[in-house]
Amino acid sequence: MIPFLELSKRLARRGHAVTFVSTPRNAARLGAVPPELAARLRVAALELPGVEGLPRGAESTADVPPEKVGLLKKAFDGLAAPFADLVAEACAGANGDATAGFSRKPDFVIHDFAQNWIWPIAEEHEIPCAVFIIFPAAILAFVGSREANEAHPRSTAAEDYMVPPPWIDFPTTMAHRRHEARAIAALFRPNDSGVSDVERFWEMQRPCCRLVVLRSCPEAEPRLFPLLTELYARPVVPAGLLLPDELVGGDDDGAPGGDRPIPDVVRWLDGQPPRSVVYVALGSEAPVTAEHVRELALGLEFSGARFLWALRRPVGHSGELLPDGFERRVAGRGVVRAGWVPQVRVLAHAAVGAFLTHCGWGSTVESLFRFGHPLVMLPFVADQGLIARAMAARGVGVEVPRNEDDGSFRGDDVAAAVRRVMEEEEGQELARNARELQEVVGDRARQEQYVDELVDHLRRCK
Known part of the structure; x- marks a missing residue:
């Protein structure tokens, strides 16, 4: 949701009227629209229908375990009728203040891959669409178009997804480990919503879809944009990385600037030497188990490195997670925080020297392209393995070895990867490569230029 809001803000700052459509709880999570944009950016919240089996109040993938995500998509499919009403009102000139631009017929609908029910609504009102993908270009290239898959069929066997697809005609690291490949194969099968994720995505190949827009750029993912434009037979264009303007505050810290107390984890970082701490966070949705947590803890202990760990409890696990005596043994050099951590503020801190991540x-x-941190990489599902392989190939990170079949890993291997990044001579080269990549990819002027070019594409395709 945050990249969609960031794109909305950038369009509004360029003088365009934007209606950001979401659900009530999700809209509340995103906070207030900046006052200077209130005249051109509004939030329309549509009530999410209930679905049997979906927890009450669940409105995002962060609210549900992985096995419930299909039900969440089914619930979102129930938004088709209220969204159709919203669009019809706008087209009829009956919705809002005309001076704000919200009562006129929309010039474009920009939406996520999963809302395949938007296409017929847009076609009824003759409104062009653009699908906005917040995943990397690599996963689109790996999945491929409907036509490419019909010409080169893949089964649902894991082996078919452990090699690069034949339509990628240049050398690439684009392949999945066996445990990742099983999850990728599942994307091609219908889930609890009755439709597969890939089928939802392929439905964008309708005439009203004029553009595919990616939260990426050629500097971050070389060679892929021309390939995707040919593969999907329509312009595939970068929106840039859409990094929030604020260094701290607003995007994950809550109150702005000096209006908030300094979190205790930041005070702890203040006492650590420069670039000496590994920040550890595996995101809000990676399918982390209690065994993963235990081995990760042992790895951090064995590594001898300073670390700050934003620990998320596995879904459904209520018992002890950390090995007996762990926090006592790492006291002074390691901090485990089970609650909220201001991630952007932590990553911006001078004491942080690397990021142990799931590679979402x-x-x-946020970590590599914004702050230039080398990576210790522990991917789990979806695009994460492709990202890890690409970043390893660019010399900015080290992937933790895992069991090919079940995805398990050992604490010793975590420790070895951390030491390679933080202590050994290789780590200096990784850090240097990461900073050089950040200087190229993180060029703010070029990133804003991508948004300007996107606006030009939207105008031409209207």
């Missing part, structure tokens, strides 16, 4: 695209963008 948002986390990679």
